[in-house]
Amino acid sequence: MAPTETPQAAAQGPAFRAAGKATLDVALRVGGLFAAVIVVAIIFIIINPAFANPNLGVSVLRSMSSVAIMAMGLTLVIVVGEIDLSFGAMYGLAANSLAVMWIVGGLPVYFAIPAVLIIGALVGLFNGVLVTSIKIPSFIVTLGSYNLLYGLSLWVTNSGTFNPVYPPPGSTMDQGQLDFFIGLTQSVGPYRLSVEVFWMLGIAVVVGFLLHRTLFGFRLTAIGGNPTAGQLARLPVKRYKILAFVLCGVLASIAGMLDFSFIQTTQPDIGLSQTFPVFAAVIIGGASLSGGKGTIIGTLGGALLLAELQIGLALLSPGPHVQQIFLGAVTIGAVALDLFLTRVRKSRAA
Numbered sequence: 001m002a003p004t005e006t007p008q009a010a011a012q013g014p015a016f017r018a019a020g021k022a023t024l025d026v027a028l029r030v031g032g033l034f035a036a037v038i039v040v041a042i043i044f045i046i047i048n049p050a051f052a053n054p055n056l057g058v059s060v061l062r063s064m065s066s067v068a069i070m071a072m073g074l075t076l077v078i079v080v081g082e083i084d085l086s087f088g089a090m091y092g093l094a095a096n097s098l099a100v101m102w103i104v105g106g107l108p109v110y111f112a113i114p115a116v117l118i119i120g121a122l123v124g125l126f127n128g129v130l131v132t133s134i135k136i137p138s139f140i141v142t143l144g145s146y147n148l149l150y151g152l153s154l155w156v157t158n159s160g161t162f163n164p165v166y167p168p169p170g171s172t173m174d175q176g177q178l179d180f181f182i183g184l185t186q187s188v189g190p191y192r193l194s195v196e197v198f199w200m201l202g203i204a205v206v207v208g209f210l211l212h213r214t215l216f217g218f219r220l221t222a223i224g225g226n227p228t229a230g231q232l233a234r235l236p237v238k239r240y241k242i243l244a245f246v247l248c249g250v251l252a253s254i255a256g257m258l259d260f261s262f263i264q265t266t267q268p269d270i271g272l273s274q275t276f277p278v279f280a281a282v283i284i285g286g287a288s289l290s291g292g293k294g295t296i297i298g299t300l301g302g303a304l305l306l307a308e309l310q311i312g313l314a315l316l317s318p319g320p321h322v323q324q325i326f327l328g329a330v331t332i333g334a335v336a337l338d339l340f341l342t343r344v345r346k347s348r349a350a
Contacts, residue, residue: 026286061307063310066259068200070252078282080223085139100156121246127142146275160268161268211294223240225292283335284334
């Protein structure tokens with residue numbers, strides 16, 4: 001320690017250096033991710049100039065919106081060191097519950113939407129309590145919840161589909177409520193950009209602030225990075241894990257309702273195919289399955305890259321099998337890269 005250096009400064013020095021290194025690692029990872037987005041776009045444009053059409057860019061942003069909203073909720077769960085597999089089924093249950101309560105049951109949409117958000121929160125609470133209190137692994141709990149919620153969707157809809165523009169016989173639709181609901185994701189501007197994109201950005205600001213700029217987010221990361229240290233520090237581990245699951249359920253509900261508003265139709269199995277793209281967006285975005293690491297900007301970048309790849313490959317028409325193979329390879333590559341970089345950091349620290 002230098003003669004003029006206080007003991008407090010000497011103790012804080014390594015912590016500040018570690019924090020600065022972690023920030024640099026995140027910046028490099030996110031910067032590389034968005035550089036990949038640009039490179040992929042250039043490649044697609046060279047192969048097919050139609051990819052440069054602004055309308056296609058609008059489609060990419062719309063396509064990533066619901067995936068990104070769910071992925072932000074999953075990011076919180078993964079950061080705290082847990083796994084949630086039920087968000088896709090919750091997405092579907094949200095859309096179907098809203099349809100049944102509003103179109104069939106006659107509950108005004110202004111009340112049906114908050115009711116669906118409460119359902120999402122209760123599902124998250126259910127998952128969180130089983131994981132933290134009964135000590136069932138989150139993988140098992142949420143895998144069971146996935147099937148439970150899908151079964152509920154089949155039950156409440158009686159395996160039927162719903163469209164508010166064309167309600168079933170015997171049901172009437174208030175035009176003001178219909179306009180309000182469709183207006184949640186209406187297209188605006190010269191390129192007809194869906195308002196769902198602005199919902200995604202607004203949610204990203206809120207969740208990003210919560211994760212990166214509040215005590216809640218700091219503790220969430222600390223618990224996921226070292227659960228034992230979190231318990232020794234007397235952090236409310238159970239409460240924070242439950243809150244992460246609750247927020248994941250709520251965000252999945254929001255995504256389901258927004259897509260229902262945009263597509264204007266729903267069916268029992270809607271959302272079941274969302275598990276892979278949402279997980280892929282989070283992992284490609286830099287979150288670690290071991291917990292303690294993840295950023296909202298990275299998750300958005302992962303969702304953007306996936307949407308770009310899906311629409312670009314669809315434009316090239318190589319066949320659905322090529323799309324799935326390519327997307328799976330990208331996800332495995334992202335995990336392998338994360339493991340490699342983690343080992344490099346550990347070897348340098350040693």
